[in-house]
Amino acid sequence: MVAIMTQVTTSKKAALPSERRAHLIQLAGDLFAEKGFRATTVREIADAAGILSGSLYHHFDSKESIGDEILSAFLDDVLVGYRAAVSETDDPRAAIESIVRSSAATLNRHRAALAMLENDWSYFSGQPRFAYLRKAMKEIEKTWVRQLERGKETGQFRADLDARLTYRLLRDILWIPTFWRQGQGSGWNSDQIADGLLRLLFDGITTHP
């Protein structure tokens, strides 16, 4: 229940939120998720909104600023969820489970941002404007690794677990099902996926004696 309000990213402009504006971001995000940020043109975004490309610049000052808002909003959400997850328990396994469920819920609301990070990471991470990306990613990694290491110390997780390797696997595994929604609802909701994943995580796929 702890709502930590620390804003990580630095949004330069005020960017007052209007209804129309939010809708445009939504539309742009869908296109970015489907085709990648670089491969999406402002004309396509405008077409989806039913306006001309020039009209977009009444709401945003560049195509990059649209991407900026999508990405920063996502990372803020993720970090808020992670901080809450680790602060509400001392048990590593419970923390991991909480992190997984928090992620599943958050990712569901930010498909576009995730796709952009995967497809156009090299593009964004190279620009000074998006320096906050690397910073946020570091905190995410730190959060995961710490809980995994603590789980090893308490004997709940296997001692031979490579924490960093496991983190990379788990994080990326969590991100996967987000893309399945692209075509249409593929039959699984985020709870089902989180459950299946946790089951796989803790028990594997085999039957145990």
Next chain:
Amino acid sequence: MVAIMTQVTTSKKAALPSERRAHLIQLAGDLFAEKGFRATTVREIADAAGILSGSLYHHFDSKESIGDEILSAFLDDVLVGYRAAVSETDDPRAAIESIVRSSAATLNRHRAALAMLENDWSYFSGQPRFAYLRKAMKEIEKTWVRQLERGKETGQFRADLDARLTYRLLRDILWIPTFWRQGQGSGWNSDQIADGLLRLLFDGITTHP
């Protein structure tokens, strides 16, 4: 040991293989993997090869045909490996393990194709020229699901396992580490990754009594 030589994809032109040509495909694939197919320009490919963009069209008749060769070669390789894996054993668990190891080896040789499938799937799958993509994906799914179902029947895998959901998770999980090599060697080789994954798969991350 059964080398099944059925070619799945339909490459329209002969496309006689020259050394230079293969090198160009390699260079183009690296760029496609890094930035996506649509976001990569023919001029960038030519620059990487040290020639002018127009000279590329001496070797290929379009940018798409470069992508075509990369993708079809990859899928042919995967299917050959899968067919061999399921034909060499009757034990579902052994088959799964064989599929995993075959995948890890094949994927390592086709990073570019994998990245293209992830980033630009909507672009390729929409074109008639790339219809073989959907066909190959169907066979891949069928192979996985069949072994998982058989494992449930023999009691080796959990009876409550959703075969299709598990397949989607496992397949995509297998694909993940391929991208880690993008930046530099991240410290893990394909054997380590396959082992870590199989361990996770069969046992989970927790300690068992």
Next chain:
DNA sequence: CCCGACCGAGCAAGCGATTGGGCAACCGCG
């Protein structure tokens, strides 16, 4: 002397971005 490999120049189309202006809805003020 041929021929595969490449150059150099350029095409039409499309790109991101910018500008100036129009149009309706709303505001406070008389």
Next chain:
DNA sequence: CGCGGTTGCCCAATCGCTTGCTCGGTCGGG
């Protein structure tokens, strides 16, 4: 009520540049 001004939203037109691709010509090894 009605009027002048403001604001939010969008169009039309255009800029300088990049895109995938074409094509006649050049060069060097076999």
